[in-house]
Amino acid sequence: MKHLLSTEDLSLSDAIRILDTAEEMSAVGEREVKKLPALRGRTVVNLFFEDSTRTRISFEAAAKRLSADVINFAAKGSSVSKGESLKDTAQTLSAMGADAVVIRHWASGAPYRLAATDWIDAAVINAGDGTHEHPTQALLDAFTMRRHWARLSGTGSEGTDLKSMRVAIAGDVLHSRVARSNVWLLRTLGAEVTLVAPPTLLPVGVDKWPCSVSYNLDETLLNGVDAVMMLRVQGERMNASFFPSTREYSRRWGFDDNRLRALDDLGMTDTIIMHPGPMNRGLEISAAAADSPRSTVLAQVRNGVSVRMAALYLLLSGDTRETAIHRAPAFAAAQSSKESN
Amino acid sequence: MAANTGTYLIQGAAILGGDPADLLIRDGIIAEIGTGLSAEGQDGHATVIDAAGLVALPGMVDVHTHLREPGREDAETVETGTRAAALGGYTAVHAMANSTPVADTAGVVEQVYTLGQAAGWVDVRPVGAVTVGLAGEQLAELGAMADSRARVRIFSDDGICVHDPVLMRRALEYVKAFDGVVAQHAQEPRLTAGAQMNEGDVSAVLGLTGWPAVAEESIIARDVLLAQHVGSRLHVCHVSTAGSVEIIRWAKERGIDVTAEVTPHHLLLTDDLVRSYDPVFKVNPPLRTDADVQALRAGLADGTIDVVGTDHAPHPSEHKECEWAQAAMGMTGLETALSVVQHAMIDTGLMTWADFARVTSTTAARIGRLTDQGRPIEAGEPANLILVDPAARWTVDPSRMATMGRNSPFKGRELPGKVVATFFRGHPTVLDGALNTPHPDAAATPAGAA
Numbered sequence: 001m002k003h004l005l006s007t008e009d010l011s012l013s014d015a016i017r018i019l020d021t022a023e024e025m026s027a028v029g030e031r032e033v034k035k036l037p038a039l040r041g042r043t044v045v046n047l048f049f050e051d052s053t054r055t056r057i058s059f060e061a062a063a064k065r066l067s068a069d070v071i072n073f074a075a076k077g078s079s080v081s082k083g084e085s086l087k088d089t090a091q092t093l094s095a096m097g098a099d100a101v102v103i104r105h106w107a108s109g110a111p112y113r114l115a116a117t118d119w120i121d122a123a124v125i126n127a128g129d130g131t132h133e134h135p136t137q138a139l140l141d142a143f144t145m146r147r148h149w150a151r152l153s154g155t156g157s158e159g160t161d162l163k164s165m166r167v168a169i170a171g172d173v174l175h176s177r178v179a180r181s182n183v184w185l186l187r188t189l190g191a192e193v194t195l196v197a198p199p200t201l202l203p204v205g206v207d208k209w210p211c212s213v214s215y216n217l218d219e220t221l222l223n224g225v226d227a228v229m230m231l232r233v234q235g236e237r238m239n240a241s242f243f244p245s246t247r248e249y250s251r252r253w254g255f256d257d258n259r260l261r262a263l264d265d266l267g268m269t270d271t272i273i274m275h276p277g278p279m280n281r282g283l284e285i286s287a288a289a290a291d292s293p294r295s296t297v298l299a300q301v302r303n304g305v306s307v308r309m310a311a312l313y314l315l316l317s318g319d320t321r322e323t324a325i326h327r328a329p330a331f332a333a334a335q336s337s338k339e340s341n
Numbered sequence: 342m343a344a345n346t347g348t349y350l351i352q353g354a355a356i357l358g359g360d361p362a363d364l365l366i367r368d369g370i371i372a373e374i375g376t377g378l379s380a381e382g383q384d385g386h387a388t389v390i391d392a393a394g395l396v397a398l399p400g401m402v403d404v405h406t407h408l409r410e411p412g413r414e415d416a417e418t419v420e421t422g423t424r425a426a427a428l429g430g431y432t433a434v435h436a437m438a439n440s441t442p443v444a445d446t447a448g449v450v451e452q453v454y455t456l457g458q459a460a461g462w463v464d465v466r467p468v469g470a471v472t473v474g475l476a477g478e479q480l481a482e483l484g485a486m487a488d489s490r491a492r493v494r495i496f497s498d499d500g501i502c503v504h505d506p507v508l509m510r511r512a513l514e515y516v517k518a519f520d521g522v523v524a525q526h527a528q529e530p531r532l533t534a535g536a537q538m539n540e541g542d543v544s545a546v547l548g549l550t551g552w553p554a555v556a557e558e559s560i561i562a563r564d565v566l567l568a569q570h571v572g573s574r575l576h577v578c579h580v581s582t583a584g585s586v587e588i589i590r591w592a593k594e595r596g597i598d599v600t601a602e603v604t605p606h607h608l609l610l611t612d613d614l615v616r617s618y619d620p621v622f623k624v625n626p627p628l629r630t631d632a633d634v635q636a637l638r639a640g641l642a643d644g645t646i647d648v649v650g651t652d653h654a655p656h657p658s659e660h661k662e663c664e665w666a667q668a669a670m671g672m673t674g675l676e677t678a679l680s681v682v683q684h685a686m687i688d689t690g691l692m693t694w695a696d697f698a699r700v701t702s703t704t705a706a707r708i709g710r711l712t713d714q715g716r717p718i719e720a721g722e723p724a725n726l727i728l729v730d731p732a733a734r735w736t737v738d739p740s741r742m743a744t745m746g747r748n749s750p751f752k753g754r755e756l757p758g759k760v761v762a763t764f765f766r767g768h769p770t771v772l773d774g775a776l777n778t779p780h781p782d783a784a785a786t787p788a789g790a791a
Contacts (some may be wrong), residue, residue: 008546086667107667108537108547108618108666109549109664112617113663113664116618116619129548131548131549177548180546180548203544203545203551204540204541204545205541208545209545
């Protein structure tokens with residue numbers, strides 16, 4: 001693996017390797033000193049063309065726990081907003097010696113451009129591109145599900161997959177990079193995915209995806225489900241005729257209190273409720289559901305750091321990248337005085 | 342008639358792919374066709390061109406070229422674009438109206454026309470805008486452009502659809518007064534807001550906003566019915582979907598006066614290429630599916646689609662070296678059209694070289710009402726013709742092209758067929774596959790004068 005761009009082309013063995021490495025990283029997070037020297041002297045750039053404080057600080061925490069130097073480059077308010085191109089930005093970062101670029105971009109495919117061109121020779125991690133993919137989100141979701149699934153079967157998580165776990169993903173699939181990345185990764189890990197959405201918020205061509213599609217959340221719950229993932233409804237969809245009103249959306253496709261009770265009534269005691277955040281409480285998820293013991297929302301955030309540590313570690317310290325060997329000692333010495341800051 | 346274009350004896354060329362014959366070109370016309378013609382005539386020695394193994398075809402006529410001048414001379418000029426045209430086997434191109442300023446007045450179309458004459462590589466026939474500033478609100482002075490020295494016959498807001506049905510109806514009616522035609526860029530704007538690629542299986546995976554086939558087909562359906570209702574002539578630019586082919590076939594069966602064009606790239610490339618997110622594959626209308634490609638080929642072969650138009654659209658590199666969503670739409674095409682059409686249509690057995698002449702020259706000239714282009718290869722006809730080596734193979738290298746645009750989607754592909762020579766009104770603008778010289782007195786000869 002040189003880059004982490006999508007889950008569509010992520011093999012089962014790479015996926016398991018990332019998840020297993022994330023388990024090891026998670027153990028570091030439990031220690032008093034939450035820091036490993038693995039990426040000393042390596043530079044990780046968080047290149048954000050779109051605001052996302054949550055994802056950015058998650059990657060920042062991950063890189064810092066691995067002792068990497070972190071540069072945060074928010075494209076808004078920088079030279080990019082003055083018309084500097086992605087190419088020039090990439091070449092600038094390259095000249096500064098970036099070893100990895102974590103890129104969040106509003107345009108689908110922007111991380112592919114960084115990886116495919118000769119603008120920069122750094123590991124590229126897709127931190128969400130347009131309505132395409134958000135692979136580390138799907139990996140942290142899978143990590144969360146895998147722990148749950150393994151605990152139910154009384155085993156450890158390491159090396160396991162999600163075979164026959166029933167996962168419902170509900171909401172705006174059309175515009176969701178989280179849904180896309182989850183569909184591919186969950187397929188690879190053996191889970192059975194059902195997408196639940198109004199027909200207007202499903203892409204033309206969804207029938208070719210490796211999952212089922214339903215327009216009815218209640219029916220999907222009734223059929224049995226082990227995890228329900230609610231997707232955020234973006235504000236700009238609300239006035240574009242994708243659905244008549246937020247109240248109708250909430251009634252038909254929101255995870256409300258009635259549906260929370262339905263899980264209890266149906267005896268699905270082990271079904272978890274997931275949300276990638278930030279949540280619209282009262283729209284796609286009720287406050288009671290978000291705060292219930294079934295909710296994994298905060299565990300997802302916690303696991304996000306572990307998964308991102310694993311991704312950075314595997315991309316930057318793997319012996320396939322010779323820069324990892326040659327650059328590390330010199331930079332480590334030069335940087336040691338700054339590390340205490 | 343040009344007097345100083347020299348005398349050329351083309352020996353053993355297969356005319357329209359048929360039996361080999363010699364052609365004597367003198368004073369801008371095909372003076373003689375036969376076998377064993379002599380290079381030593383009464384007015385001196387003819388330059389002999391050995392055309393054994395080469396196919397002689399009428400000079401190609403492009404109904405759809407973007408020359409970018411005036412306004413975007415960093416992308417292309419009339420000079421560079423027409424050099425590319427000559428190299429690609431063209432002797433006439435129609436320059437689209439979306440320049441800056443827009444070609445919506447007699448002044449601008451005459452400027453483009455004059456630039457073309459001065460360049461001397463091909464006939465440049467300006468296309469006039471249908472509406473002022475391509476804004477879709479008010480008819481441009483179509484009559485003034487028709488009456489100008491540029492003698493505009495094709496009118497188009499290409500790049501933008503004339504989507505207001507009343508305005509489209511009026512335009513269709515009005516151009517009847519001077520035998521004009523409205524060339525429609527069929528794209529329903531509301532259905533394609535923010536569209537980035539064909540809407541289908543690939544766009545679903547890539548998360549790029551879809552450009553649905555129905556946005557093209559619904560406009561074509563409306564326009565053929567309008568053309569029927571008012572008894573006008575309609576041309577449909579760059580048809581890209583299987584459904585559009587069916588609608589046009591239906592319209593022709595009903596006797597509606599519609600012609601249609603397909604680009605070389607839509608005859609060969611599919612939206613699978615977008616998986617690379619490389620904007621060199623970004624074009625409008627977008628690359629479609631393989632089923633669409635097959636339907637377009639069948640439609641071109643059976644005459645439902647009348648012509649090949651390149652939609653040659655050069656862009657500066659910075660407009661393609663960026664994110665997909667930021668990139669400009671368009672591909673270069675003049676220097677690859679012949680090869681792509683040979684590959685997609687002739688080498689597949691769908692068409693003959695005579696069919697090729699029909700779709701790249703004869704019918705294209707008729708649509709644009711060009712009187713001395715797209716003529717039969719016969720004695721006494723204007724010597725607008727090309728010699729093609731169908732056995733040649735070459736690898737596309739955009740950096741070696743005459744166009745300023747480096748945005749060829751065929752980069753790195755090996756393609757068949759090479760233009761060996763282009764004769765423009767009796768003068769070789771291209772010889773041995775390389776640019777020769779422009780027509781020596783092109784500026785003095787009114788294009789279109791037979």
